[in-house]
Amino acid sequence: MSKQQNILIIGAGLCGSLLALRMAQHGFNITLVEKRPDLRKFSLDAGRSINLALSDRGLRGLRLAGVEEAAQELLIPMTGRMIHEKSGNTFLSPYSGREGEFINSVSRPGLNKLLLNEAEKMPNVKIIFNHACTEVDFDKPAATFEDFNSREKSTYSADVIFGTDGAGSVVRANMIHDKEFLLNISQQWLGHGYKELEIPATENGGYRTYKNALHIWPRGEDMLIALPNLNGSFTVTLFLPYKNSDYCFENLTTPEMVQEYFQKEFPDVLELIPSLTEEFFHNPIGAMGTVKCDPWHRFGKTLLMGDAAHAMVPFYGQGMNASFEDVAVFDEILVQYKDDLDKGNITWERIFDEYEKIRKKDADAIGELAVDNFDEMKAHTGMELFQKKRKLETAFEAEFPHEYYSKYSLVTFKEDLSYSEAKRQGRAQDKAILSLLHDNKLDEIMSLKEKLQAVKRQTQLILNESETADYLKF
């Protein structure tokens, strides 16, 4: 057997930490380098609790590395969307009609800490914080880092490098500027920004609104959402256009205007967020974008993974899940080739190629689905036709749990189905069900079974049509 290979992982966020842990379990020597301080010792966000939605695909990655159980303690199940109408009326729209299908609110730093702790337990993992990557030498490969405190530079070389340094990846930026390497890149920003606010816990640590849901205040062009935290608080996120709208970040410039806006659009929230205007003017506006690029690896020596390879907007709650699934998909291929790799019979390039061939189309698909879902959340959830659709789908899933999966379920709960397949089937199904409802072709006298059959027929028709269209493209 050949010498133990050295792997350098740049970025110790959720993806990088899980990857480090899993690759260490395979016996590689891991150096994991992170720009920020160790979040187990220093909280950068001064108590702000950023939460994410963890679901099946993400859990698969955690399970693979043996940390699913430990993670469970951090999770708060959310069984559906709690829709808040302007009138103050609320109703729960379940994520699935099947038992046991829900998503989970989880604290990003909480989960990251867990993964860092687990990685650090491995004797073959070395974690270095406060070192920002400044340059990558793709030929060697090696990367240079600057110590945040001393400003001194140091260079680490390795057999291969993984770039898991997030949406603003420095590793990817180095690929873009590498003239010998033609990186295809697309970076598309939304015209909406976001701002985080907080619904604090009650005085005795309880929840001020229903705990086990993802709350949505859909208002067409803008929306508010809220996810529960373990300490009784909710992290609230306002999504609002930057400009050219009655209310937008450009014109919400005074406490009075912010109050007026919430009074008009989210009156029931005002009492839930006591320090609304302070937070509004203190917290930064975040930008949201979709990044696609390829090839993901630079001549077989440096591979991008997670947000660095495929950043997406947050509206499907799949960013972290997709990153963890990256690790699982990569692992499946690695396991297949590990012996040959150890014997020197095949190269990392071959493994990277294989991974990209399988994974790229799925990363593209979830990136596109996430943009779709913004419209669904901010506008459609408030529309009658859409609500009819969701009710029907929930009934299908409850009555025929093995025969029907909504697009949301295909994406979120069917971890054995690829994102690209979920997109293809789910979009056709959505189109089918919406057009049938719109044309009043799902008569009340039809049985639920007959309705399901009508939806399935129409879906198949749409799928066939789109295949013919592809064929005719010449």
Next chain:
Amino acid sequence: MSKQQNILIIGAGLCGSLLALRMAQHGFNITLVEKRPDLRKFSLDAGRSINLALSDRGLRGLRLAGVEEAAQELLIPMTGRMIHEKSGNTFLSPYSGREGEFINSVSRPGLNKLLLNEAEKMPNVKIIFNHACTEVDFDKPAATFEDFNSREKSTYSADVIFGTDGAGSVVRANMIHDKEFLLNISQQWLGHGYKELEIPATENGGYRTYKNALHIWPRGEDMLIALPNLNGSFTVTLFLPYKNSDYCFENLTTPEMVQEYFQKEFPDVLELIPSLTEEFFHNPIGAMGTVKCDPWHRFGKTLLMGDAAHAMVPFYGQGMNASFEDVAVFDEILVQYKDDLDKGNITWERIFDEYEKIRKKDADAIGELAVDNFDEMKAHTGMELFQKKRKLETAFEAEFPHEYYSKYSLVTFKEDLSYSEAKRQGRAQDKAILSLLHDNKLDEIMSLKEKLQAVKRQTQLILNESETADYLKF
């Protein structure tokens, strides 16, 4: 009237020179800054004559600035594609069935010199060469340049800046790195590179092959093309995959392999290019990509135009034409608002917004059509079905000149039709005619008029279908 406004134009290539000339005609004070030396005094390309195809949309821009007539002397009409089969057989496939519709081979430096000369005649134009833009201050706006000789930096401010610095635009790069400005950007490279070669003139200055055509040797995945120059030579361009092909840039590493490749694929070319292998190993490999970005202007003070805003692959021969059309479209809007601009009633931002609203979809369309046309040129032109289609289209255009325009004609000769409309109609028409031919639905006993009606009906059907599909997208 307000003071005369100062306009800084960065990049004195084809687009920047024409823009400078036209804006000077409107009375603005123009500073035109170019990174390279003055090509009227120094030839950078050591005698290589790079040529382009000038057609109606480009001529419109030249006409607007009063230089169409002067440009005519530089043009060589090309009436069609001369297809060279492997056997050595050739046939001419006309660009149009109508009289007077052809494209023109023109020397890039020749046309650039003409435009620089015309711009320099204006008292309100100052041209500075050898100054590379290093930084743009979008707020002022101002730009900093480095003198190629002295390395000294100087900064020029202006009322507005135009970035016409080409596909690798430094102005655009500055926009990308501006954190306050979310520039959407997509950069997609082809898996093919190109290499320029030359068919020299005969000893007495004549042409070694037919002068008035664009020559194509279509070979499926690779191709050779040749455009005539005024001096009797042809500029030849080889388009070849970088790798993963029987013959590709990666494996054509010896003179023997290059000879073998040409002997096998382009035997009739061997005798036309006496110094083939010398040129092959001397000339660089060029990369080809499509760049899309938006917004094109940074808060109303700096506007991208030409390749800087929308670089495209060369296969529709529309890169320069689109850039000249940019100037014409911009001019139309400027003329409309010029009085209000002079009086200070409206801002440049309003004009830039209007321009982008009208022009962006057309730039996107020609970028996509150019990629399509690569397949058409390298593969389809050599296929029987496609040749049947072209013959039928040529007959339509000859017999019914006002009733039928092929996609190529819509894009190339109908300067009153936008690129996006040409794309929409042209693609549907191509699909219609190909499916009718493929299904043998254009019977020989049908009259040409009947065939035209069948194609029109089928085209309309396809257009209606795609509208329905758009409608159902929800």
